Structure formats: structure tokens, C-alpha cells
Amino acid sequence: MREEELRQLMVGGLAGDARAHAALLRAIAPMLQAFYRRRCAGHIDIEDLVQDTLIAIHERRTSYDGRRPFTPWLYAIARYKMIDLFRRRRQTCNVAELDDILAEEGFEDVVGARLDVNRLLATLPAKQAEAIRQTKLEGHSVADHAGAAGLGESDVKVSVHRGLKALAARLTGGADGH
Amino acid sequence: MDTEALIDQLVQNLQPAPPRAADRRIALGLLAGGLVTLALIVLTVGVNPALDQVIRHYTFWVKWAYALSLGVLALGLVRTLGRPDGRLHRSLWLFALPVVALAAIGVVEMAQVPPSHWRAMWLGQTWMVCPWLILALSTPLFIGLLWSFRRMAPTRLGLAGAAAGLASGALGAMLYCLHCPEMSAIFVLTWYTLGILMAAGIGALLGPRLLRW
Numbered sequence: 001m002r003e004e005e006l007r008q009l010m011v012g013g014l015a016g017d018a019r020a021h022a023a024l025l026r027a028i029a030p031m032l033q034a035f036y037r038r039r040c041a042g043h044i045d046i047e048d049l050v051q052d053t054l055i056a057i058h059e060r061r062t063s064y065d066g067r068r069p070f071t072p073w074l075y076a077i078a079r080y081k082m083i084d085l086f087r088r089r090r091q092t093c094n095v096a097e098l099d100d101i102l103a104e105e106g107f108e109d110v111v112g113a114r115l116d117v118n119r120l121l122a123t124l125p126a127k128q129a130e131a132i133r134q135t136k137l138e139g140h141s142v143a144d145h146a147g148a149a150g151l152g153e154s155d156v157k158v159s160v161h162r163g164l165k166a167l168a169a170r171l172t173g174g175a176d177g178h
Numbered sequence: 179m180d181t182e183a184l185i186d187q188l189v190q191n192l193q194p195a196p197p198r199a200a201d202r203r204i205a206l207g208l209l210a211g212g213l214v215t216l217a218l219i220v221l222t223v224g225v226n227p228a229l230d231q232v233i234r235h236y237t238f239w240v241k242w243a244y245a246l247s248l249g250v251l252a253l254g255l256v257r258t259l260g261r262p263d264g265r266l267h268r269s270l271w272l273f274a275l276p277v278v279a280l281a282a283i284g285v286v287e288m289a290q291v292p293p294s295h296w297r298a299m300w301l302g303q304t305w306m307v308c309p310w311l312i313l314a315l316s317t318p319l320f321i322g323l324l325w326s327f328r329r330m331a332p333t334r335l336g337l338a339g340a341a342a343g344l345a346s347g348a349l350g351a352m353l354y355c356l357h358c359p360e361m362s363a364i365f366v367l368t369w370y371t372l373g374i375l376m377a378a379g380i381g382a383l384l385g386p387r388l389l390r391w
Contacts, residue, residue: 016194025185051184056331056391058188062199062332063261074263080333084390 014061017170025054035078044085051080072090120167129162131156136164192238200260204253204326208349211322215315215353223311223357237361240283242352244366245305247276248374249348255341256323260330266337268282276340277371284363305369308358312373316343316350324388328340332389339385 006027012020032050040046057077064073117137121129134145135156142160146153196202219225232238251273257263288296302308323342332338351370360366 013189013192014199016192016196018189018192021192022185022189025188026182029185031183047181051179051181054181054184055188060329060331060391062195062203062329065200065261068261068263072263073261076333077331080262080331 003069003071006074007066010061010064010070011066014066021058025058027045028057029054031074032078035075036082039082049081049085052085053078056081120170121163123164123170124166128159128166131159132163132167135160200326200330201257203329204256204260204323207322207324207326208253208319208345209322210211210325211319211346212349212353213279214318214322215350216356218315218318219357221351225356228359229356231283231379232361235361237363238355240280240363241358241366241370242355244276244280245352245355245370245374249345249352249366251276251322252341252345252348252378256338256345259332259334259338259341261325262331262333264334265333269311277367280363280367284367287363296364300364300368302360302362302365302369304358304360305365308354308360308365308369309373309376312347312351312354312370315354316327316346316373316377319349320377322346327389328391330387331391335389336382337385338389340382341368342385343381344374344378346381347374350374350377374383 006024009020009024009027013024029050032053033046036044036046036049040049051156057074060077064070121133124132130149131145134140134148135142140148142153145151146156149156226232254269258266266297288299291299320342323346326340326343351374352368360369
């Protein structure tokens with residue numbers, strides 16, 4: 001739903017219109033689900049977190065200022081509730097299990113991230129992909145890579161810049177598609 | 179419980195929020211806290227018996243305006259940080275204005291007396307208790323603001339706590355003027371500011387614990 005529609009519903013809810021308020025909460029529940037699903041790994045009950053956030057939004061709705069955009073307010077609350085959950089998890093995390101969790105989750109995350117990056121880089125022209133891989137992932141300097149590949153330094157910099165820009169465009173474009 | 183049922187339950191008996199509901203709640207929290215602070219002043223340290231003469235002297239109003247302006251600026255921060263997407267902005271430099279103005283008055287006052295008086299001007303009679311009294315008197319105001327925060331959505335809890343501490347320290351100092359017998363700007367600049375900063379520091383430490391939601 002569009003920002004303006006959500007804002008109207010929010011303002012209506014604040015004025016006491018229960019139907020607008022219900023419509024707002026129904027509209028943002030799937031937005032929150034998508035937001036959390038994209039950011040939380042397993043072991044987290046997404047539906048529980050969504051409901052927690054809906055309650056927080058309802059209880060603290062007067063912190064919304066009708067002259068300001070609604071969506072940043074919404075996602076700032078969503079982010080806070082997510083971080084708060086992570087923080088609470090860590091506090092109640094059993095130290096004896098910590099090694100297992102680190103071994104399991106950390107490893108999976110790293111491998112998963114690596115796979116994602118490789119898949120993304122494969123979509124770029126070879127020169128850009130190689131420039132990003134060498135300078136951003138392997139930790140070589142621009143000069144090293146320029147020397148090894150027989151390119152000029154500014155050429156490498158431009159390749160990295162263009163490649164990252166293309167990736168960023170793909171990632172933000174891809175997020176809307178979900 | 180499924181989300182649909184939860185939403186139905188939440189919107190039952192929905193009350194309209196008054197316009198500027200957040201500001202009203204801050205005002206109400208401060209009013210309640212301020213009344214307790216006033217009562218504490220009257221019942222413990224007492225109102226300055228010479229108050230009717232003291233308020234004719236410009237220093238009383240300098241002290242009062244210094245504390246009030248810091249309090250108003252800090253309340254601006256409380257409002258901002260009470261929103262989940264609230265960010266500190268460039269207006270932070272405004273805090274320097276009352277401090278610089280008071281320091282300037284202090285310098286002028288010092289220039290008018292022989293240097294042998296400076297130490298007495300700076301320490302007054304009450305420098306050892308003044309910051310602590312301000313800190314103690316800020317507590318009810320801080321509790322009032324904690325209550326206000328229960329309908330706000332702060333996401334940077336340390337900063338929000340510091341802003342609440344700063345506001346309650348400054349407004350506590352403003353009420354403390356009713357008791358305070360000191361009459362020099364450099365006294366206020368040092369010991370009032372110290373008490374207000376202690377309140378802000380304690381607020382920053384307590385924020386992450388007390389403002390969590």
C-alpha cells in the first residue's frame with residue numbers, strides 16, 4: 001500500500017476511527033512479515049515478532065506525528081523490536097550451547113553469504129566482477145590488482161564503482177519484487 | 179493467537195488521541211513531577227526566607243533563565259528522541275547559547291570585584307550541596323518524564339534517557355532557585371551545571387534499562 005494511504009489510515013485511527021485503525025494494522029502486518037523474513041534467520045518466530053510489533057505500534061501510536069511521513073516511523077519501530085528481540089535472546093542464551101550455536105549458525109551464515117555474493121558477481125561483466133572480488137573480498141589493494149591484471153588503477157576503480165552500482169541497483173530492485 | 183484476532187482485540191474501544199497527545203503527556207508528566215519537587219523544596223530545604231528581596235536582584239532571574247532555557251532545549255530533545263525515527267540535528271549548538279551568555283555575565287561580575295573575592299564568588303556558601311540538591315530535586319521530574327515516555331517510542335534509549343535527565347535536571351534547578359541563596363553567575367555556571375549534568379549522566383545510564391519497550 002502507498003505511503004499516503006497508510007498515513008491517512010493512521011491519522012484516521014488517531015482521530016478515533018476504529019475501522020481505519022484496523023485497516024492500517026491489517027495492511028502493515030504483511031509488510032512487517034516481509035521485513036522480518038528478509039532479516040531474521042531461523043529460530044525466530046516471525047509471527048510472534050509481528051504481533052509484538054503490532055501491539056507496540058498500537059500502544060505507542062501517539063508518538064506518530066501526522067505531519068511526518070508514516071513509513072519511516074513504522075520501520076523504525078519494526079527495526080527496534082527486532083533488535084530488542086535479538087538482545088533479549090542473547091541475554092537468555094545458555095553459555096554451554098553458545099559454541100554449538102556459533103559453529104552452526106555462524107558457519108551457515110558465512111557460507112550462505114559467500115554463495116550469495118558469488119551468485120551476484122556472476123551476473124556482472126567479468127572485468128567488474130574480478131575487480132570487486134580482488135579489491136573488496138580478497139583484500140588486495142587497487143594497485144595490486146591493477147598490476148596483476150595489467151590494467152590502469154583508475155580503470156580498476158571505475159570497474160569496482162560501476163560493478164557495485166549495478167549490484168546495488170539489482171538488490172534494491174530485487175527487494176521490491178518479493 | 180492469530181494476528182487477525184489480535185488486531186480485532188486491539189481496535190476495540192479505540193479512543194481518539196487528543197491533538198498533540200505526545201506533548202500533552204510530556205507536560206502532564208512534568209507537571210506532576212514538578213509539584214512533587216516543589217513540595218520537597220518546601221518540606222525539606224525550605225524556600226529562601228529572603229525570596230521577596232532576592233527576586234528583585236537580577237541574579238535570581240539570570241539563574242532562573244539559565245535553567246529554564248536549558249530545560250526547554252532539553253525538552254526539544256525529549257520530543258525528538260521520543261519518536262522512533264527521531265534524529266539529533268544541528269540545533270544541538272543552541273545549548274551553547276545560555277552557557278556562553280552566563281559565562282559572559284560571570285566575567286563581567288568578576289571584573290567588578292577584586293580578585294581576592296573570586297574564590298568566594300565561585301564557591302559561595304553552598305557549593306558542596308548545590309549539585310546534589312539539584313540532582314535529588316530532579317528525580318520526581320525524571321520519574322514524570324519516564325511516565326510520559328511510556329506512550330512514546332524511543333529507539334536510542336541511552337540518548338533518550340540523557341535528554342530526559344538533562345530536562346529534569348534543568349527544570350529541577352529552575353525550581354531550586356526558590357531556595358538557593360547564591361548570587362553569582364560563576365557559581366551557577368559551575369555548580370548548577372554540574373548538578374544538571376549529573377542528572378543527564380544518570381539518565382543516560384538508566385535509559386537503556388528503564389525506557390525499554
